[in-house]
Amino acid sequence: MSILFSPLTIRSLTLRNRLWVSPMCMYSAEDGVVQEWHHTHLTQFASGGAGLIIAEATAVVPEGRISPRDAGIWTDEQRDAWAPIVEAIHDRGAAAGIQLAHAGRKASTWWPWADEQGSVPAAQGGWTTVAPSAIAFQGFAEPEALDTAGIDALVTAFADAAKRAVDAGFDVLELHGAHGYLLHEFLSPLSNRRDDDYGGSLGNRARLLLRVIDAVREAAGATVPLFVRISATDHAEGGFTPDEAAQVGGWATEHGADLIDVSSGGLVAHQQISVFPGYQVPLAESVRQGGRIPVSAVGLITAAEQAEQVLVDGAADAIFAGREWLRDPHFALRAAHELGADVAWPPQYDRAHWR
Numbered sequence: 001m002s003i004l005f006s007p008l009t010i011r012s013l014t015l016r017n018r019l020w021v022s023p024m025c026m027y028s029a030e031d032g033v034v035q036e037w038h039h040t041h042l043t044q045f046a047s048g049g050a051g052l053i054i055a056e057a058t059a060v061v062p063e064g065r066i067s068p069r070d071a072g073i074w075t076d077e078q079r080d081a082w083a084p085i086v087e088a089i090h091d092r093g094a095a096a097g098i099q100l101a102h103a104g105r106k107a108s109t110w111w112p113w114a115d116e117q118g119s120v121p122a123a124q125g126g127w128t129t130v131a132p133s134a135i136a137f138q139g140f141a142e143p144e145a146l147d148t149a150g151i152d153a154l155v156t157a158f159a160d161a162a163k164r165a166v167d168a169g170f171d172v173l174e175l176h177g178a179h180g181y182l183l184h185e186f187l188s189p190l191s192n193r194r195d196d197d198y199g200g201s202l203g204n205r206a207r208l209l210l211r212v213i214d215a216v217r218e219a220a221g222a223t224v225p226l227f228v229r230i231s232a233t234d235h236a237e238g239g240f241t242p243d244e245a246a247q248v249g250g251w252a253t254e255h256g257a258d259l260i261d262v263s264s265g266g267l268v269a270h271q272q273i274s275v276f277p278g279y280q281v282p283l284a285e286s287v288r289q290g291g292r293i294p295v296s297a298v299g300l301i302t303a304a305e306q307a308e309q310v311l312v313d314g315a316a317d318a319i320f321a322g323r324e325w326l327r328d329p330h331f332a333l334r335a336a337h338e339l340g341a342d343v344a345w346p347p348q349y350d351r352a353h354w355r
Ligand SMILES: Cc1cc2nc3c(=O)[nH]c(=O)nc-3n(C[C@H](O)[C@H](O)[C@H](O)COP(=O)(O)O)c2cc1C
Pocket: 022, 023, 024, 025, 026, 056, 057, 099, 176, 178, 179, 229, 263, 298, 299, 300, 301, 320, 321, 322, 323, 324
């Protein structure tokens, strides 16, 4: 019996397996509105057997986009563009999630294949970024420190975005609290030097994240699974630590989060990160605290046996993969085949099922 291909129930949702698609920015939206590219990109993973597909970091306000080409969900038009994608994912037997995001001081940057790098100037469609403190990410423009009214407005923006996402049909909401974006910037002492209720102690640094969880839970209702992606370490001296991550994971679940999606890094350019197969699995295991907190593992998990072993070892409850799905959109069908797990194949593909 494969654990990877056993179902998982979270609140009202039962996922057909535990091999999921990690959120991946496509930098292909127009004014935050997702396009035909997103439709093809996301639905192929549902045909390929994914249990859950989390759509890319999707900005809750225009200034929260990493680049001008990021997806958004701050307007009804953007919501309505997501709806047929969600429906097509459902038609193919998978669940659909969306990652609600604000890029903070790492917003307003060029997309990866643009001719330029770094911050986009205002004259070319860029904007002033916001952050907990006026400390720039290396090579990017200096952000403005948010005031209390700005923080309150952000909490409301996350809640409004959550409501729109549920209305678009999404089954799962994920808050992007990782990779050096706004919610992570509040968590880390390297980017948060505030001396008010949102800075200093871990409780204060986590206050915004917990407020957003409360507001999103309230807006989304009691039945919708809510995940939080965190960077469980900054891989840098004086940064956010795995012990703090375990503490914040506990608080997040007490506030209504259902699963902590454990990633790492992205806060500072000088991070010292050593990357190898499954490199973030020990962080997931540490946040999981022996099963007290449901977690997912992600990061260079690229093979069926490897993914299965993470679950057998009790290091995580589910697996996210990113790049392996880009190499093979039918990763889950292939993994099930390799593990001998009898999953439902699309009838159109059934001739590839056993032999
Ligand atoms: C093209 C691309 C876009 C990404 N965009 C996001 C994103 O929007 N949100 C996020 O949390 N992580 C993002 N990531 C990170 C992935 O979700 C994943 O955590 C990372 O690639 C490690 O997993 P992997 O080794 O299976 O690819 C992105 C990664 C790639 C390759």
